[in-house]
Amino acid sequence: MINSENCQATNRRRNSHIPVKPLVYLTKTTDAPGFLLNLSETGMAIQGMEILQQGWRIEFQFPLPKTKIEITGAADVMWCDSTGRAGLKFSSLCEFDRFHLNRWITDTQPALYST
DSSP: OOOHHHHOOOOOOOSOOEEEEEEEEEEOTTSOEEEEEEEOSSEEEEEESSOOOTTOEEEEEEEOTTSSOEEEEEEEEEEEOTTSEEEEEEEEEOHHHHHHHHHHHHHHHHHHHOO
């Protein structure tokens, strides 16, 4: 059972969060899958198939949307709720993946704000 006090958090975003459409399949290498909801330079939001716990470190792998790049690493659960949504902060991301993630964010942002 999750203590709701541990899973509630205020919005403390420092980076742009790019919504990902359509949802991208995300897997924890040791457990259940989830769906990627948005990405930033420092982390991501997911909809998990199971309830995560704040403070957990999980491993992940997902294809970067509209590319053939697989992003792999580890992240810490910073917040979570009772529906399976969680905010993850990257704790381990190799330079290659970080470069491609940052480039994807830079290339995607202008399309979000154009009219």
